[in-house]
Amino acid sequence: MSIAKILVVEDDAELQEALVDTLMLNEFEVISVSSAEDALVALDDDIGMVFSDIQMDGMDGYTLMTRIRAIKPYLPVVLMTAYGTVEQAVNAMKAGSVDYIVKPFEASVLVEKAKVYFNRDASNEDDFVTADPATQQLKSMAKKVAKSEAVVLISGESGTGKEVLARYIHNQSPRAKQPFVAINCAAIPDGMLEAMLFGHEKGAFTGAAKAMPGKFEQAQGGTIFLDEIGEMKPDLQAKLLRVIQEKEVERIGGTKLIQLDVRVLSATNVDLKKAIAAGEFREDLFYRLNVFPMRLPRLCERPHDIAAISERLLQRHCGTTRVEPMISAQAMRKLIKHTWPGNIRELDNVIQRALVMMSGDTIREQDVLLDDELTPSSVADKATIAVSEETASEEGRDFKPLAYPLDLKARETQLILDTLKQNAGHRQKTAEDLNISPRTLRYKIAKLKELGVDVP
Numbered sequence: 343m344s345i346a347k348i349l350v351v352e353d354d355a356e357l358q359e360a361l362v363d364t365l366m367l368n369e370f371e372v373i374s375v376s377s378a379e380d381a382l383v384a385l386d387d388d389i390g391m392v393f394s395d396i397q398m399d400g401m402d403g404y405t406l407m408t409r410i411r412a413i414k415p416y417l418p419v420v421l422m423t424a425y426g427t428v429e430q431a432v433n434a435m436k437a438g439s440v441d442y443i444v445k446p447f448e449a450s451v452l453v454e455k456a457k458v459y460f461n462r463d464a465s466n467e468d469d470f471v472t473a474d475p476a477t478q479q480l481k482s483m484a485k486k487v488a489k490s491e492a493v494v495l496i497s498g499e500s501g502t503g504k505e506v507l508a509r510y511i512h513n514q515s516p517r518a519k520q521p522f523v524a525i526n527c528a529a530i531p532d533g534m535l536e537a538m539l540f541g542h543e544k545g546a547f548t549g550a551a552k553a554m555p556g557k558f559e560q561a562q563g564g565t566i567f568l569d570e571i572g573e574m575k576p577d578l579q580a581k582l583l584r585v586i587q588e589k590e591v592e593r594i595g596g597t598k599l600i601q602l603d604v605r606v607l608s609a610t611n612v613d614l615k616k617a618i619a620a621g622e623f624r625e626d627l628f629y630r631l632n633v634f635p636m637r638l639p640r641l642c643e644r645p646h647d648i649a650a651i652s653e654r655l656l657q658r659h660c661g662t663t664r665v666e667p668m669i670s671a672q673a674m675r676k677l678i679k680h681t682w683p684g685n686i687r688e689l690d691n692v693i694q695r696a697l698v699m700m701s702g703d704t705i706r707e708q709d710v711l712l713d714d715e716l717t718p719s720s721v722a723d724k725a726t727i728a729v730s731e732e733t734a735s736e737e738g739r740d741f742k743p744l745a746y747p748l749d750l751k752a753r754e755t756q757l758i759l760d761t762l763k764q765n766a767g768h769r770q771k772t773a774e775d776l777n778i779s780p781r782t783l784r785y786k787i788a789k790l791k792e793l794g795v796d797v798p
Contacts, residue, residue, distance in 0.1 A: 347370075347371040347372060347373050347388050347389055347390060348365055348370050348371070348372050348373070348389075348390065348391045348392070348393065348456060348460060349372075349373050349374075349375070349381060349384060349385065349389045349391070349392045349393070350362055350365070350372055350373070350374040350375070350392075350393050350394075351374075351375055351376075351377070351378060351380075351381045351392065351393065351394035351395060351398070351403070351406065352374070352376070352393075352394075352395045352422070353376045353377060353395060353398045353399065354395070355376070358374050358376065360449075361374070361393065361452065362374050364449045364452055364453065365452065365453070365456060368453050368456070370456060370460065373389070377398060377399070377400055377401070378394070378398060378400060378401035378402065378403065378405065378406035378409075379400060379401055381394065381406055382406070382409060382410075385410065385414065388788065389414075389417065390417075390418075390460050391417070391418045391419075391420070391456065391459055391460045392407075392410060392417060392418070392419045392420070393420050393422060393443075393452070393455075393456075394406055394407065394419060394420075394421055394422065395421075395422050395423070396421050396422065396423040397423065397424065403421050403422075403423075404421075407419045407421065407438055407439055408438065411438040418440045418459035418460070419438065419439045419440060420439060420440060420441045420442060420443060420455050420459060421439045421441075421442040421443070422442070422443045422445060422447075423442060423443075423444060423445060424444070424445040424446075438519075440459050441455055441458075441459065443455060469506050469509065469510065469654075470484075470503070470506050470507055470509075470510035471647065471650045471651050471654050472647060472650070473646045473647050473649065473650035473777060474644035474645065474646035474647045475646070476639055476643065476644050477638075477639070477644050477647055480507075480636065480638070481510070483636065484507060484510055484511050484514070484636065485514050487511065487634050487636075488510075488511045488512070488513075488514035488515040489514070489515065489516070490634075491605060492633050492634040493586070493605070493606050493607070493608075493630065493631055493632075493633040493634065494508075494511060494607045494608070494633070494634045494635075494636060495571075495608050495609070495610070495614075495631045495632045495633075495634070495635050495636070496508060496607070496608070496609040496610075496635075496636050496637075496638060497609070497610055497611070497614075497635065497636070497637045497638070498609070498611065498637055498638030498639070498640075499611055499638075499640055499685055500611045500684075500685065500687075501641075501684050501685030501686050501687035501688065502638040502639070502640060502641065502685045502686060503638060503685075503686050504569065504609035504611075504638055505524060505567060505569060505609065507636070507638060508522075508524070508565075508567045508569075508607045508609065509522060509567075511565075511607060512564070512565040512567075512605075512607070515565070515605070517563065517564045517565055517605060520562075520563040520564030520565070521560060521561050521562070521563065521564035521565070522561075522564055522565050522567065523557050523560050523561035523564065523565070523566050523567065524566075524567040524569060525538060525539065525557050525566070525567070525568060525569065526569045526570055527568055527569060527570045527571055527573050527574045528569075528570035528573035529570075532575055532578070535574070535578060536578055536581065536594065537550075537554070537556065537594055538556060538557060539556050539557050539558060539578075539582070539585075540556040540558060540581070540585065540591050540592070540593060540594060541553075541554055541555045541556030541558075541559055541591070541593040541594070541596075542554055542556075542593050542594040542595055542596075543593050543594065543595035543596040544595075545595065546593070546594045546595025546596070547594065547595070550595070553593070555593075556591065556593065558585060558591050558602055558604055559591065559600060559602075561604045562602065562603060562604060563603055563604075564604065564605070565604065565605045565606075565607060566604050566605070566606055566607070567607045567608070567609070568582075568606065568607070568608040568609070569608070569609050570609065570610060570611065571608040571609065571610050571631065572610040572611070572612040572614055572617055572622075572623060573612075576621075576622070576623070576624060579623065579624045579627050580624065580627075582627065583624065583626060583627045583630060585602070586606055586627075586630055586631075587630065589601065589602045589603075589604075590602055606631070608631050614628050614632075615628075640682065640685060641682040641685040641686055641688075641689060642680070642681045642682045645678050648674075648677050648678050648682075648689065649669075649674060649677075649678075649777075650777065651686060651689060652669060652674075652677065652689065652693055653778060653779070653782060654779070655689065655690055655693040655694075656669075656693060656697075657779075657782065659693065659694055659697055660697070665703060665789070666782070666785065667697070667700060667702075667703050667704055667705050668703065668704050668705070668754065669704070669705045670704050670705060670706050670707065672706065672707040673696070673705050673706055673707045673709065673710050675707075676707050676710050676712075677689070677692070677710060680712055684713070688713060691713075692710060692711065692712060692713075695709075695710075695711045696709040696710055696711070699711065754786075755790060755795065757776070758772070758776065758783070758786060758787070758790070759790075759795075759797070759798065761775050761776055762797065762798040763798050766798075767798040769783055769784065769787075
């Protein structure tokens with residue numbers, strides 16, 4: 343049984359009934375209404391997802407989605423339309439829907455979308471998870487620079503979340519409702535990168551069967567993110583420099599200059615100043631990109647982020663298929679002590695392994711399998727952790743989450759209830775005090791209500 347409910351907004355009574363029956367047969371709880379106005383009334387903390395028709399009398403689905411995004415930016419909205427065109431799909435995604443479905447559709451398509459998006463956090467601006475003072479300061483700085491048109495260069499090791507930061511800047515900017523187009527310069531062969539960036543006309547080269555706009559054109563009015571810019575070859579760097587300086591692009595094989603209104607964000611995991619000294623990167627392009635430099639620290643340099651990011655990863659991987667587990671104090675200590683050479687990508691792998699290995703409702707230390715667990719050097723680390731756990735056990739015998747996971751759950755419940763009471767039931771303040779996301783708090787409160795707990 344689902345903890346939250348799906349809200350179906352459909353003015354065709356027969357189709358509404360079919361949608362509700364299909365979702366309920368797949369163990370979703372459903373609320374259905376016949377208008378966008380009724381949907382806004384039904385919208386409460388128990389709703390975990392919305393399916394809405396676009397064409398309705400009164401307020402249409404696009405307007406409803408805009409209203410929902412303003413009130414509950416984390417709530418996933420999937421639009422349903424009988425007029426499925428590329429233009430409508432683009433407009434829907436720009437406006438904030440997570441997806442759309444073209445009528446008529448098979449029941450399996452509806453169920454698939456529900457499984458993908460139900461109870462997921464759709465608020466992109468919250469994807470840049472920070473809890474450490476270093477990254478909180480960086481997030482504050484990013485929010486300020488987002489309001490400007492400054493070109494930003496994000497540096498940091500691979501896996502530190504550079505694209506997530508770039509998306510946060512875009513989502514906090516006046517361009518937020520316009521396209522965010524990302525391209526990894528290292529992932530595209532040199533011969534294709536120019537055409538991908540700048541576009542090409544029909545017949546411009548072998549295989550160019552039709553004209554195609556490039557990434558810069560696709561980002562018109564919005565933001566383009568050039569990831570791994572340090573991997574770009576010098577000859578293409580010169581062309582990129584001209585596009586950025588002149589704010590215009592010419593497709594390969596074309597003669598027409600296309601004026602651009604695009605903000606440029608870029609990222610690199612290499613030292614560009616060293617690349618300049620080695621003749622591998624143009625100095626003039628560097629200074630054009632480096633108007634506002636931002637550096638993302640390695641994960642091990644921001645230990646307070648580890649718990650917050652782990653929680654977000656658990657939310658992502660548990661979805662609706664399982665209850666989100668807790669992480670024991672010993673397991674969290676092990677995560678924090680690790681050096682994380684693979685940064686957040688490595689942490690993501692470890693969390694997924696833990697979900698496979700765990701039993702019960704708690705991730706324990708033995709469930710945390712690091713990449714170097716079987717290397718000889720890890721033996722000393724394991725001994726150190728064992729000593730630390732023994733010392734911790736002697737200093738706090740009343741708290742034994744590994745031996746008594748139910749006691750740990752009870753402690754969590756009491757902490758949530760006490761904090762809610764202290765904040766007079768205010769969910770947002772309670773989530774902030776507990777250092778968890780509002781979505782996680784709502785999930786845990788819903789679970790407590792199912793168990794019959796009186797929640798403030």
